[in-house]
Amino acid sequence: MDWLTIQQLDKDTWALSEPRHWEETHAYLLAGTKQALLIDTGLGVCDLFSAVRSLTSLPVTVALTHAHWDHIGGCNGFPAPWVHRREGPWLERFPLSREAVLQNLTHGAPPFPPGFELDTYQIYQNGAGGLLEDGDCFQLGNRQVFCLHTPGHSPGHLCFWEPERGTLYSGDLAYEGKLDCFYPTTDPYAFAASVHRVAALPVTVLRPGHHRLEVEPCLLRQIDEAFQHLKARNALEQKAVHSFHSFSIHTA
Numbered sequence: 001m002d003w004l005t006i007q008q009l010d011k012d013t014w015a016l017s018e019p020r021h022w023e024e025t026h027a028y029l030l031a032g033t034k035q036a037l038l039i040d041t042g043l044g045v046c047d048l049f050s051a052v053r054s055l056t057s058l059p060v061t062v063a064l065t066h067a068h069w070d071h072i073g074g075c076n077g078f079p080a081p082w083v084h085r086r087e088g089p090w091l092e093r094f095p096l097s098r099e100a101v102l103q104n105l106t107h108g109a110p111p112f113p114p115g116f117e118l119d120t121y122q123i124y125q126n127g128a129g130g131l132l133e134d135g136d137c138f139q140l141g142n143r144q145v146f147c148l149h150t151p152g153h154s155p156g157h158l159c160f161w162e163p164e165r166g167t168l169y170s171g172d173l174a175y176e177g178k179l180d181c182f183y184p185t186t187d188p189y190a191f192a193a194s195v196h197r198v199a200a201l202p203v204t205v206l207r208p209g210h211h212r213l214e215v216e217p218c219l220l221r222q223i224d225e226a227f228q229h230l231k232a233r234n235a236l237e238q239k240a241v242h243s244f245h246s247f248s249i250h251t252a
Contacts, residue, residue: 003113004046006055007213012143014055015213018042022108023070024211028169029055030162032140036060039160039169040209041081043105044073044124045116052078061138062129063147065171065209066154067091069101072124080129084149084156088128095185098123132158150198152181152191159198166204173198174223175208176215176246181236188236188251192227199224223247 007015012031018024021043028039029052036058041048052060062081064071067090075081075091083091094101101123112118134149148159153172160169172180173194181188199220206217226244230236230251239252 004048004051006051009207015207016042016048016051017213018045021045021110025070026207026209026213027074028207030140030143030145031056031058032143034058034141035139037138037140037145038062038078040065040071040171041074041078043070044076044121046113047077048074049077063132063138063158063160065159065169066157068154068172069094069096069104069123071171071209075124076122076126080127082130082132083128084147084158085131085133086151086156087154088131091128092125094123094125148198150194152187152189152194153179154185155187157194161201166202167207168198168201168203168205168217168220169207170198170220171209174206174220175210175212176219177211178241178248178250179223180250182239182250182252189231192231192236195220195224195227219247
């Protein structure tokens with residue numbers, strides 16, 4: 001298995017995934033007729049820029065669901081990324097130390113590809129190319145992609161919504177696995193409200209930020225119901241991992 005796998009999802013959309021790492025990250029390339037949008041850039045272990053260029057010759061804008069280390073890793077190869085305004089400062093001075101990032105990156109001793117050197121691994125810190133707000137829209141030419149501010153996992157977390165196709169790119173708000181809302185910068189109540197918001201959308205295709213790529217849109221409703229259950233029990237402030245169906249919620 002290659003470090004980076006590319007899966008064509010439809011005629012002009014691709015998933016670029018890193019299945020050999022425990023994070024199992026997904027970035028998404030959306031091509032319009034005039035522009036392309038790259039949602040997230042993964043870990044920064046491989047040459048993501050060349051992979052994207054093998055798929056499209058269009059000008060590429062990078063937009064981040066959020067500015068955590070495992071979503072900004074490949075930003076160095078592209079023009080400065082767009083991010084929600086609340087996380088713009090994280091792209092200039094990342095809040096975790098390089099040692100902490102490397103500890104996460106090397107957890108489980110993944111089989112890094114030939115040519116990758118930990119000594120030269122760089123966290124992206126070159127700033128934002130633009131700051132996003134809720135409701136902003138990327139016009140790609142025959143495709144409109146809207147920014148939804150969905151805080152909780154991080155203060156400026158964004159989902160990207162393509163209403164004409166019913167597709168939601170959910171980042172770390174919804175995926176099959178452990179949903180984290182226990183960091184100092186997370187907010188479980190905001191997380192619950194954000195999930196509730198997107199669960200009300202007419203989503204027919206859900207594109208998660210991690211783990212299994214093919215997930216059903218009903219996952220949004222299941223996560224919403226789980227958060228409502230925890231709220232009713234006053235459990236969102238308890239230090240625990242709560243298991244539900246194909247996901248869990250790590251609180252406090």
